[in-house]
Every structure is written in structure tokens, then in C-alpha cells.
Amino acid sequence: MFYLLFIAHIAKGLESSSCKLLECSKGPTQGNCIEDQGDKILISPCIDGYICEKSQFDEFGTWKNTTCEQDITATTLCKVPDGSLYTGRKCCVSPNCNSTQCTNDRCEGISEGSECIDDEQCYPGYYCKENSDSGIKICSAAETEMCSRDNQCPIGYGCNNGYCMQFHTVEVARFVERDIFCTTNFSYGGRCDYIRAFSKNAELTGDLGCDIGVNCEYLTGVESLIYETFPCLCAGISGAKGGYCGLYAEKSMEASNYFKALVYDTSSCSGYYSHTDDYEILYECGSITYETYEYAKSMISRYNYYNLYVSHALDHCSRPLGLFDPWYDQTTFSYAMYVTTYFAIVLGVY
Numbered sequence: 001m002f003y004l005l006f007i008a009h010i011a012k013g014l015e016s017s018s019c020k021l022l023e024c025s026k027g028p029t030q031g032n033c034i035e036d037q038g039d040k041i042l043i044s045p046c047i048d049g050y051i052c053e054k055s056q057f058d059e060f061g062t063w064k065n066t067t068c069e070q071d072i073t074a075t076t077l078c079k080v081p082d083g084s085l086y087t088g089r090k091c092c093v094s095p096n097c098n099s100t101q102c103t104n105d106r107c108e109g110i111s112e113g114s115e116c117i118d119d120e121q122c123y124p125g126y127y128c129k130e131n132s133d134s135g136i137k138i139c140s141a142a143e144t145e146m147c148s149r150d151n152q153c154p155i156g157y158g159c160n161n162g163y164c165m166q167f168h169t170v171e172v173a174r175f176v177e178r179d180i181f182c183t184t185n186f187s188y189g190g191r192c193d194y195i196r197a198f199s200k201n202a203e204l205t206g207d208l209g210c211d212i213g214v215n216c217e218y219l220t221g222v223e224s225l226i227y228e229t230f231p232c233l234c235a236g237i238s239g240a241k242g243g244y245c246g247l248y249a250e251k252s253m254e255a256s257n258y259f260k261a262l263v264y265d266t267s268s269c270s271g272y273y274s275h276t277d278d279y280e281i282l283y284e285c286g287s288i289t290y291e292t293y294e295y296a297k298s299m300i301s302r303y304n305y306y307n308l309y310v311s312h313a314l315d316h317c318s319r320p321l322g323l324f325d326p327w328y329d330q331t332t333f334s335y336a337m338y339v340t341t342y343f344a345i346v347l348g349v350y
């Protein structure tokens with residue numbers, strides 16, 4: 001049995017002593033994308049128009065033979081106009097939109113003062129506010145201070161203990177209501193926090209390597225409390241004596257760089273779509289640049305498949321499988337951000 005990252009709360013009883021070898025096959029297939037060949041697990045990307053169900057890669061348990069399936073999401077928006085898209089979302093034809101109006105590939109919203117049912121129907125920066133006397137709901141400008149829910153707040157802000165607060169801006173050790181307000185996207189005991197990995201009583205750095213058969217101890221950063229103890233996890237390399245304590249890599253201090261890149265205050269969308277940290281939505285709604293989107297996508301997928309990423313077991317097929325890009329270079333992003341900031345200063349934007 002080979003077991004992988006995250007979903008930490010199922011399958012705790014699994015032994016990691018029987019880790020299996022993972023191997024990328026030579027070419028794309030229409031047959032099995034995951035195939036248990038007894039001595040190893042053969043992984044193949046699917047041919048165009050087909051996808052491999054990926055859930056096995058981020059769950060614990062045994063590997064199951066999995067066949068490439070036709071990608072039904074590839075059917076275009078233009079063919080299935082169901083009126084489900086709200087303000088600012090990308091559309092093809094007007095019937096795609098809840099407002100029944102698609103202008104320059106974006107759904108129109110309804111204007112300030114119009115009657116509404118949901119926040120997502122209003123223009124960006126507005127929400128569907130109920131008049132406490134009449135019970136009538138109309139699109140109204142966002143609140144700047146007090147709130148009872150995220151969508152009442154400005155774009156990129158949420159409701160933290162009754163006040164609007166920008167997502168991913170609260171530093172470690174400060175109090176918050178939810179993880180999303182923390183620079184680390186993680187809180188413990190009501191305070192922003194992070195996780196440090198230890199094995200054999202020593203703090204792990206670098207790739208978080210550990211010996212199979214020993215435990216990893218995960219401690220909170222602020223008060224050094226035990227968050228979880230879990231066996232060293234396999235790397236997908238046959239006979240490898242080593243594995244990784246990467247279970248909470250996305251809650252490390254380093255990961256906060258990634259969340260800080262997702263701070264935003266503009267959007268072409270409204271309601272949920274302008275009060276989330278989902279990078280796919282943020283990119284579609286113009287809240288983050290393409291560079292930030294690429295960076296976010298690369299980082300989160302590396303954290304999700306941490307052991308496969310650091311062990312390089314699947315480097316030759318992880319990208320076509322849509323798992324992660326082993327060659328994405330973070331310095332490209334840092335450089336792009338530096339250049340943008342530099343020119344903004346020169347032009348006097350800040």
C-alpha cells in the first residue's frame with residue numbers, strides 16, 4: 001500500500017512500510033491512466049479530450065486501476081446557455097447570464113437600487129441589502145466597517161468578528177474568527193498560526209525528509225503545541241528508506257508568501273465571487289494577474305502533492321496529468337512582482 005498526502009483524518013492505521021513504486025509511462029493513453037501492475041503503479045496521461053480522475057493522488061489508501069474518461073466539461077458555454085452565470089463572469093452568449101445580457105464576454109449585473117434576490121446579481125462593490133422595514137431587497141454599496149457576513153464587505157474583504165477585514169492580511173499570533181484572514185491561511189485556538197515539522201526531536205527544514213517507520217510531529221508555531229503526530233509518508237520511489245513529513249506543508253511559514261500574493265481589492269464579479277480566495281475565480285474575475293494565477297496554481301498543487309513533488313517520482317507525467325508543474329520557477333514570479341512594483345513607484349502610482 002502506498003499512501004499520500006493530506007486528507008489526514010482517514011486511514012490513520014495504514015503502514016507505510018509497503019510503499020509502492022510509481023512510474024510514468026511513455027505516452028498518453030485512452031486506456032488506464034492508473035494501473036496496478038503488482039510490483040509498481042504505472043501512471044499515464046490521457047489523450048486529448050480525456051481526463052484521469054485525480055482523487056487517488058491526494059488520498060490515502062490502495063491504488064485502483066482507473067480508466068481515462070471523456071472530458072464532459074469540454075462542452076462549451078456557447079452550446080449550453082443555462083442562465084447560471086452572474087455579474088462579471090465570462091460568458092459566450094446572452095442566455096448564459098442570469099441578467100440575460102452578455103457584453104464583451106462578461107455577464108452584466110443589475111444596477112444600484114434595483115431589486116435583487118442574491119448578492120451575485122449586483123454590480124461589483126455592491127450587495128443585495130434587505131430593507132428592515134419593507135423587507136424589499138435592493139443592490140446597495142458595500143459597508144465599509146460593520147458587517148454580519150462577507151458579501152456585505154468591500155471586494156476582497158470578509159466579516160471578521162463583526163468588522164470588514166481584508167483576506168490574508170492578519171499576521172501570526174493575532175486573533176481572528178476564520179483562517180482566511182491570516183497571512184498563513186491557518187489559525188489555532190483563535191489566533192493566526194503556522195505549523196513546524198519535527199522528527200526524532202529535531203525540527204525539519206529544506207525538503208522535510210524523514211525515515212520511513214518513524215513519526216513526524218507537527219507543532220504549532222506560536223505556542224509549540226502538538227497539532228498532530230503522523231508516520232513519515234512515502235515518496236513513490238521503490239525501496240526508498242526515506243519519506244517526508246509534508247502533511248502540513250501548506251501551513252508552513254514559507255507558504256504564507258503564496259497567500260499574501262492572493263490579497264486583492266478589485267473584481268469584475270460580485271457576491272461570493274469577489275469574497276473568496278479561490279484562485280481560479282479570482283483570475284476569471286480579474287482580481288489577480290495571470291502571473292499571480294500561475295504562481296498560486298503551481299504552489300497549491302505542489303503543496304497538495306508534496307511528496308510526489310519533492311521526490312520527483314512523477315516529474316515526467318505530473319504536468320500532463322494536471323497534478324502539478326515540476327518545472328515552474330518561483331523566481332519568475334518574484335521577478336514579475338518586483339518589476340511591476342518598481343514601475344508603479346517610478347510612475348508614481350503608489
Ligand SMILES: *[C@@H]1O[C@H](CO)[C@@H](O)[C@H](O)[C@H]1NC(C)=O
Binds near residue numbers: 035036
Ligand atoms: C489492473 O490492470 C492490470 C493490467 O490490465 C491487471 O493485470 C490487474 O489485474 C488489474 N488489477 C485489478 C485490481 O483489477
Ligand SMILES: *[C@@H]1O[C@H](CO)[C@@H](O)[C@H](O)[C@H]1NC(C)=O
Binds near residue numbers: 082118121
Ligand atoms: C437569476 O437568479 C435568481 C436567483 O438569484 C433566480 O431567481 C432567477 O430565476 C435567475 N434568472 C435567470 C434568467 O436564470
Ligand SMILES: *[C@@H]1O[C@H](CO)[C@@H](O)[C@H](O)[C@H]1NC(C)=O
Binds near residue numbers: 179300
Ligand atoms: C485556505 O484554507 C482553506 C481551509 O481552511 C482552504 O479551503 C482554502 O482553499 C485555502 N486557501 C487557498 C488560497 O489555498
